Amino acid sequence: MNRAAHLQRLKTETFDICIIGAGASGAGCAADAASRGLRVAVIESDDFGAGTSGTSTKLVHGGVRYLEQAVKTFDPKQLSLVRKALHERRTLLHIAPHLCHPLALLTPVGNLIEGAYYAIGLKIYDWLAGSRRMAPSQWLSKAEALRHFPAFDGTKLHSAVLYYDGQFDDIRLNLGLVQTAAKHGAAVANHVRVSSLLADEKGQINAVEALDTLTGDLFTIRAKVIVNATGTHADRLRQKANSQQGVRMRASKGAHVVLPGSALPQASAQTEPAALLVPKTKDGRVLFAIPWRGQWLIGTTDTEADPSDTPALLPDEAAYLLAEVNQFVSQPIPIEAVAGGFAGLRPLLQSDPNASSKAVVRDHEVEIDPKSGLVSIMGGKWTTYRLMAQETIDACCAKLGQNRPCVTEDLLLQGAEGYDTRYAHRLAERHSDSSPDILAHLANTYGTEAPSILTLLTEKPAWGARLARKHPFIQAEVIYAARTEMALTLPDVLMRRIRLGLIDWQATLEALPVSAQLLASELGWSVADSAQHEANFRAHIEGLIGKATGVAVEQV
Template identity: 45%
Template sequence: MERAQLLERLASETFDLLVIGGGATGAGVALEAASRGLKTALLERYDFSEGTSSRSTKLIHGGVRYLEIAVKTFDRVQLNLVRDALHERAIMLRNAPHLSRPLWLLTPLYKFWEAPYYYTGLKIYDLLAGKARLQPAQYIDAKGTLERFPSINPGGLKGSVAYQDGQFDDARFNVELALTAAQQGAVVLNYAEVKELLKQNGQLRGVVVRDGLSEKEVEVAARVVVNATGPFSDTIRRMDDPDAPPLLKASSGIHIVLDKKYSPLDTGLLIPKTEDGRVVFVLPWLGGTLVGTTDDPAPIVDHPRVTEEEIGYVLRQVKPYLGEIPREAVRASWSGLRPLVSRPEADTARLARDHLIQKSPSGLLTLTGGKWTTYRKMALDLVNYAVRQFELKAGPSRTEQIPLLGGQGFEADGAKKLEQMGWSSDIAQHLHRSYGARATVVAQIAAEGYRTRLAVEWPIIEAEVIYAARHEMAYSPLDVLARRTRLAFLDTLAALAAAPRVSELMGRELGWSTDRVALEAEKARAQILSAI
């Protein structure tokens, strides 16, 4: 449906549920509601997944650190969070087989006493997963550890404990969540900012939304308004009530990307202890090596930047395990905010990712906290709550069984079929893992003359730009470079070089003038250099 038609629907219809925020949480709520027969709208002021949801550690996991805290402190909240997340991990892996996969993670051991400690903890992790568990945790000796992860420091290595979690492409998962909600009947719109909450007799009755592309403002009527804006939840709450006390603290997740040589293709590394007690992951991801950590207190701002000090911190934590890595080896970096339900006595490293639903006197429902892996559970709880509180007529939940767009009709041997069509193995694998059953649509566009790579070292092709503009609601070069493909998150220099061509291709598809094409390219380059 064309954007003008979507705006017309927003202006002319009354929705059961209007969701503010197009990250994982908001898109998850939209899919849950629409698939249960509720008339649903989803509004995002920027692009889907532009904030927190594209800046995760790319793991679908229960959280071994949360389990450790739960066991040490007898914290039932943390324990339940881990159990719920492990259940949801299995659903995410099943519903998006193209965007997710199980991944082995090694915890290196340099002291003999560490083996029973970590092995026992990870066996508890397996037990909590129940029927949703992946491959069981196992002890690996030093020789086997070096075979599995050749770049690890062998000096004093006693072995490792290996366990499995899930890994995914977070931004593409988020985009497909929103598109699947649209497929289920929701009106879904990015670059649509809520400017005002509309009330009648003190009760919410809708919003005023401004279209960021046309500058047009429309009033949207809704029985229920949901605030699912992650770290910015308090901003919407204060739009409803200027005196609303804060619900959140925020922590930042800092990540860097290195060359693929620093990690094997199928195994990651969990570094359980750092100089300040945080956890660091070293993970293979989309042809690079992702290194990062979380839980550093942070102010709530748009597009947080990574500082040189933070990059230095990450490199310093991995030095004992991977050796000295020069600053120039960092190909890309980013920072993302995590919304944590505030507890005044706790620091951000000890705040659980449990979620909270709050109903204001005017009827605004705020859903906040949580983590990527539990987005569907959060959405389910919110929609069930809304149905009870506002007497909405909804069918039973179906989201456990609804594959995302590219997972519908997914074939495990899809990459091989693309190779048989003449694609190189790396491009075939990339298209298969990024688009799933929709990869053939991208291949058809490529046949129109768009087979060229956007960057020599990466398997991302020009046809993906056209596909994103036609089918994935991409409206700017950065939408493509950062979130429909992940080039800006993998290789800053390659993304900078590709920006003019991406802008040119989008301009042809969207009818931009020559001046607009140049302007969009420069804007994308500036954003990549600042904070993606």
Template identity: 40%
Template sequence: MGLMTVEFPALPTQRADLIERLKAPHTYDIAIIGGGATGLGVALDAAARGFSVVLVESHDFAKGTSSRATKLVHGGVRYLAQGNISLVREALHERTRLLANAPHLAQPLPFVMPSYKFWEAPFYGVGLKMYDALAGKAGLGATQFLTRAETLRDLPTAQQAGLKGGVKYWDGQFDDARLALALARSAARAGALLVNYCAATGLVHEAGKLVGLCVADQESGQTLTLRAKCIVNAAGVWVDELRVLDGQAIGRETRPMVAPSQGVHIVVDRSFLPTDHALLVPKTADGRVLFAVPWLGKTILGTTDTPRNDLAREPLAFREEVDFILGEAGRYLSKAPGPADIKSIWVGLRPLVKPPEDDGDRTQALSREHTVLVSKSGLVTVTGGKWTTYRAMAEDVLDHCFARDLLAKRPGGVTDDLRLVGAQSSGHRISDSPGLHLYGSDAGSVQALAGADRVLGGGLTEAMVRFAARHEYARTVEDVLARRSRLLFLDAALAKSLAAEVAGLLEQEGQAHPRLQEFLVLADQYLTLPA
């Protein structure tokens, strides 16, 4: 019963305790704005090096882009085609670290590219063999050329007409929101103070230098001022808002550095791709990439790459994006999914970095690499990048802090082999239906709570809701059904049907305002086709 072993103590995250700690007078070594992959990665790295750390997030951890990824831990095959060898090497190295440090949430996944023209398999196969060579000992499996029969064995519902064969290669997949939560809890275990639903509302400057920030508790409305030697702006697609505030305070003009790009994902039943292999089309009719990925008992179809000028917290898909994904999926699957088959539609905004001279809107040409800037006042801004390289991004941020003498340098590499809270190989795959295996070594703590045997639906138990409220920072119905469990992303109708019961459990756990009505409206958005 290795799954039930409790490797790490569960950490209470009662709101009152967090706010009292936030109120205490203190000058932190580093204050971080933003609780997505990047901000949480910086918090863990800094706390692991012994710095005093505070992180505030205006909504929930991973509420934005960091819970809306395509769920892939990858080295970036398409970057190889662009000749960006250094980016691929870094990503392959970080892929290995991530899979080792969170084996319950990130695992290898085989991908198959079906070929319908004689030249496709050898053309893409050569590139993937080069991908293997770059991975070296970090490789997850050798690239294989597949016959037609072998391709249909791995992708039993692939379109058979015209199928010549295929190529299989290996990357990884993960549960992004739960990995963000593991980072938050690991950082807290290392001494960091992390508070969600606490917005940064202003910056504090003295003699032209940044010395603190103003924050507002989104639940009570109370405002506080936090002081820190170093402040990191890790707000994702929203980093420019803080950069503008900083520039205004010191009398400098600030040009936007982010050009948001929208990625749409559609979830359908596993019957459309009943396999533990992902399907990858490297070049669709309009030159984009199409994935069909098995994930938590369902199939994710995506994604798009569409310029987006607004920065909505819940961006909406465009109808042409949904039609594109369904149409392309229908070209490569023998059973074509239609609008009635959609279980959930969700959209993420990518914080692509815009070159200073670029005023265009071709997001495919913008940088997927991360960028770190330090302003004249000392505001450290980091944006761009991808989930796979969150750990390397955090190290780079701290290196910039050291280079500008915002922090006294301390040795790095502390997170190379730092296993995250819950880290334990459960023997289950991320492609399996959700369940207790996603908690890793915390499974025993979950099972010890009331309602462990009472299943609400979709693998969610009463005990999981209670654990989310007590130990995983959950405040609202959405926190539980979108990010502690992934039901909103997997089956929005089912999530909606469970919302009232989850709200009742959160109230029992002391949360007076679980925002039930807000969630019901949101669930409808995930269910509704755009006009």
């Protein structure tokens, strides 16, 4: 994706749809609309997946907690949400198999009655999934549970219930949706913010004035329909379009800690590894300890937040997450083991402003403002992003007077074409001179685009070096991100294209100097500009460390 070329298109073409926001819902709408043959523009004020969409628990799931609430409260909305999500779960594993895969999860059981309760509930979960079920849930003995999750404290464990959901790489999936939209003709750009909405003589919005935040360039994007896909910030744009609009959005904060893979004992190579689901926490949520990309990811919290907040992991949140997991493991995890972490805001669509954020149904709504014509997609969650996009673009097609059916249920995302479970093995056979962990990482991040990164090594073999000693990310990925993935800043590369800034803060600082040099060479930064970019990003990472630990960075 060449940003200059896409910006030129945004400035000169007239589009059917302009989508504001390129997180999960906006990128999903872009891929849906473009694959229907519509003329699409999509802009993002920060970077693709920089907000809520890049800070999930990395699960593609129906929601066992929502199922429990549906049964306990006889709530058909919760039950409907679970059904939708279980349908979409299987679709995601089909259209992005390099980024999404099944994950075994274990729920620890303290006694026979508790085990029966969980086992029955998960059988209902299986039943709701129907033909899209991954594998049947099982009630395991203590010995079987310990084989799947050796970290369990056997003295406290009666047994465990095993079930399956999906796991995915949220930020890379977000980018894959943007890339797929561009492949089908969409004009896309990150770091472009809407400064004002423009309307025709009838008051219907037909253009946006946009600001390139990297250059200060101001320009107009013209489109017949404008879609507001700004997540927790949706009210801001809704009220800019029509000052009479009420407040619809709430936000809750979810924080996560990341631990090295060695922080918890691993299952043997002969046994399927499993994640831990903590079914009871003091704040009423379920909580997960999940193996992810060679690390352990623990989350999430659920606390009220303002939609305008910039969330970060805090010391009390890290302590809470570890304390909940430590109840079930034989060797408690010390706070010093935390290597990284992140926090994000969930966009909650409110009906009752006095209800707890934990009680708000994670459903979505497509709203069309009759006064301005603005189409807003609000609420929802990652697992149902495709359904949200389909309903949004269906509404846009109705406004446009066009009948174009959705095709995204079978639309493979970039990197998925030709990918299967043996792809990483075949890549390793063809590139036996490269480290196996690097090749596995490339295959499971870029799918069938992985050879494009390896081809860069023929241009400069030194780009095959690791960015940080303990991780599989290589220098060529920085070059690839700048040339083809519209990465324009160090956070674009290290927080999102490569994700190192989420999982290991010290390793990110290790990778920073060479990453800055590589990005400077690709983007034409001066020596002074490069130094400033590096200093700014170092301060950002040190700030995350300081907020999470409560310790001044110079003491870390």
